[in-house]
Amino acid sequence: MTTSYRPEPAAGTILTGKWKGRSYRVLGKLGEGANGTVFLVSCEGRRHALKVGLDAADVQSEVNALTAITAGGGPLAGFLVDTDDFIWKGTSYSFYVMKYVEGLQSAVFLDKEGSEWLSVIGLKLLVQLTHLHERGWVFGDLKTENVLVSSYGEAHLVDFGGLSPIGRSVKQFTEIYDRGYWNAGTRTADAGYDLFAFGILCLRLLGAGEECFRRDLLPQNRSPELLLKAAEASASCRPYLPCLRRLLGGGYSSSREACEHWRATVYSWNKRPVRKSSALGKGFKTGIAVSAILFLSVVYLYIRDLM
Amino acid sequence: MKQIILITDGCSNVGVSPVVAAAHALSEGITVNVVGVVDQGEIGLLGSEEIREIARAGGGLSRMVGSANLSQTVQMMTRKTVSHTIRQVVGAELKAIMGRESVELTDLPPDRRAEVVRVIDEMEETAALEVALLVDASASMKPKLMAVREAVRDLMRSLEARSGESRLAVLRFPGTSGEEVRVEQAWSNRLAKVGELFYNINMKGTTPTGPALLRAVSYFAEGSAGSRLHEKATESTDAYRQKKDGIWSDYVV
Numbered sequence: 001m002t003t004s005y006r007p008e009p010a011a012g013t014i015l016t017g018k019w020k021g022r023s024y025r026v027l028g029k030l031g032e033g034a035n036g037t038v039f040l041v042s043c044e045g046r047r048h049a050l051k052v053g054l055d056a057a058d059v060q061s062e063v064n065a066l067t068a069i070t071a072g073g074g075p076l077a078g079f080l081v082d083t084d085d086f087i088w089k090g091t092s093y094s095f096y097v098m099k100y101v102e103g104l105q106s107a108v109f110l111d112k113e114g115s116e117w118l119s120v121i122g123l124k125l126l127v128q129l130t131h132l133h134e135r136g137w138v139f140g141d142l143k144t145e146n147v148l149v150s151s152y153g154e155a156h157l158v159d160f161g162g163l164s165p166i167g168r169s170v171k172q173f174t175e176i177y178d179r180g181y182w183n184a185g186t187r188t189a190d191a192g193y194d195l196f197a198f199g200i201l202c203l204r205l206l207g208a209g210e211e212c213f214r215r216d217l218l219p220q221n222r223s224p225e226l227l228l229k230a231a232e233a234s235a236s237c238r239p240y241l242p243c244l245r246r247l248l249g250g251g252y253s254s255s256r257e258a259c260e261h262w263r264a265t266v267y268s269w270n271k272r273p274v275r276k277s278s279a280l281g282k283g284f285k286t287g288i289a290v291s292a293i294l295f296l297s298v299v300y301l302y303i304r305d306l307m
Numbered sequence: 308m309k310q311i312i313l314i315t316d317g318c319s320n321v322g323v324s325p326v327v328a329a330a331h332a333l334s335e336g337i338t339v340n341v342v343g344v345v346d347q348g349e350i351g352l353l354g355s356e357e358i359r360e361i362a363r364a365g366g367g368l369s370r371m372v373g374s375a376n377l378s379q380t381v382q383m384m385t386r387k388t389v390s391h392t393i394r395q396v397v398g399a400e401l402k403a404i405m406g407r408e409s410v411e412l413t414d415l416p417p418d419r420r421a422e423v424v425r426v427i428d429e430m431e432e433t434a435a436l437e438v439a440l441l442v443d444a445s446a447s448m449k450p451k452l453m454a455v456r457e458a459v460r461d462l463m464r465s466l467e468a469r470s471g472e473s474r475l476a477v478l479r480f481p482g483t484s485g486e487e488v489r490v491e492q493a494w495s496n497r498l499a500k501v502g503e504l505f506y507n508i509n510m511k512g513t514t515p516t517g518p519a520l521l522r523a524v525s526y527f528a529e530g531s532a533g534s535r536l537h538e539k540a541t542e543s544t545d546a547y548r549q550k551k552d553g554i555w556s557d558y559v560v
Contacts, residue, residue, distance in 0.1 A: 019416060019417055056411070056412035056413050056420070057390070057394060057412055057424050057427055060412070060420050060421060060423075060424035061424050061427075061428055063421070064421055064424060064425060064428070067421075083417060084417070085413045092411065092413035092414075093413075094412075094413060167470070168432050168468075168470060169432065169465065169468035169469050169470070170468065175378075175379065180461070180464040180465070180468075181461075186464070186467060186468055187464055187465055187467070187468035188467075188468045215375050219453075219456075219457040219460070
């Protein structure tokens with residue numbers, strides 16, 4: 001392809017946009033994908049993530065989508081910082097600059113902090129998906145690697161290469177998260193596409209159904225029923241089962257509905273504790289319950305604010 | 308837009324050279340992509356060289372993959388070829404508008420570029436598309452045919468999701484009784500019974516890749532999806548042949 005050569009500016013290199021003239025100092029490489037490389041850069045004392053694409057049309061297509069979803073406020077307002085080209089060894093490369101998200105990949109975060117954090121992370125993701133869907137877009141390539149989590153379960157979507165207008169074909173996806181791969185529906189972008197991938201993301205984060213995600217699973221055996229069976233067999237999935245059933249079975253009419261259901265399910269744990277056996281004293285239990293109620297009300301207020 | 312995706316695991320051994328046949332295809336406005344399926348590295352130097360050459364002559368891509376990655380590869384090739392075709396057409400237009408020998412997208416200021424790419428995206432999604440999968444069904448391919456079936460199913464899923472009219476045909480070579488090609492699935496925008504593809508594999512069959520390619524080319528004409536589409540495809544190959552040294556023309560990888 002025309003620009004298949006991957007520019008590798010070393011730390012300390014200054015990249016200057018040829019149209020708008022803003023300069024970015026490269027601090028290091030954050031990651032590398034099929035269609036580009038993301039660098040950590042600084043500009044006027046602030047840190048950003050800068051994505052250099054291998055193909056100008058692909059970069060512009062992503063920028064167009066990001067412009068559409070960040071217009072008019074919302075949780076992603078201010079995400080897209082700049083877009084320009086720089087010249088590297090005589091060739092122009094398109095890039096765009098976005099907010100730098102510091103955090104751990106969702107799977108790493110949950111490993112470290114415990115899977116109960118999924119209740120918060122999941123809700124925050126559903127809120128963001130609702131925002132995208134209500135603006136006419138789906139995220140497309142939802143997977144554990146594309147969700148970064150910072151302190152206290154703050155979840156961020158990264159890599160917007162899969163953003164697709166609702167009603168069009170999904171631009172980029174990963175097989176095991178793909179509704180089509182599981183014979184559970186089309187590859188046409190709709191809210192249900194992201195919600196299905198979100199269901200798989202939950203399974204992955206809860207460590208359920210490992211055997212379903214092996215490459216040697218026969219194509220004719222791939223089905224949402226198989227996934228649900230795996231979820232039902234997993235103790236860590238049990239609290240989320242009502243949601244998982246509808247996420248994987250296409251049982252929501254909108255992401256807002258999924259979001260409400262997730263919230264209702266998480267709050268219902270108060271009334272019907274999932275794990276009953278405990279050797280702890282009654283006073284201690286009451287204390288935990290009280291603090292849990294307080295915590296959840298704070299989460300509720302926060303989320304309500306966010307919506 | 309018309310594409311042939313040839314799926315094979317070795318060298319042709321009868322009839323016209325597949326490289327010549329691929330050049331014919333390209334001159335008819337049909338891009339030829341080739342996937343070499345290698346599970347135990349049995350394809351050999353000769354086979355892999357032929358695969359590259361066919362794709363080069365056919366203006367398409369070539370890849371060597373294990374059968375586990377076949378679906379993904381076929382899908383990626385189809386998508387890339389669609390983008391490439393559209394970008395050539397748009398690139399040629401841009402050159403005409405800007406009156407320059409060579410126009411890169413990065414020569415356009417950001418706001419104009421945004422507009423051009425919006426048009427490109429729209430065309431990629433809505434332009435009519437026909438893909439013929441041409442499958443080598445000689446004896447050595449037998450263990451890989453399940454993966455091929457899945458790739459057919461998977462490609463159909465992606466085509467169904469497009470807004471533009473999309474049709475798929477599946478041909479295999481050699482046929483059952485002496486014929487070079489057998490149509491396994493006629494032009495269709497919906498796949499009926501994937502499980503029934505590729506029965507009765509001819510165990511002592513030859514590998515007539517070249518003749519099969521030529522037959523696939525004529526199969527496009529038989530099932531043509533209308534003249535407007537044909538005009539568009541011809542236009543884009545003209546652009547390709549005339550402006551080989553310009554924008555996006557160094558596509559074959």
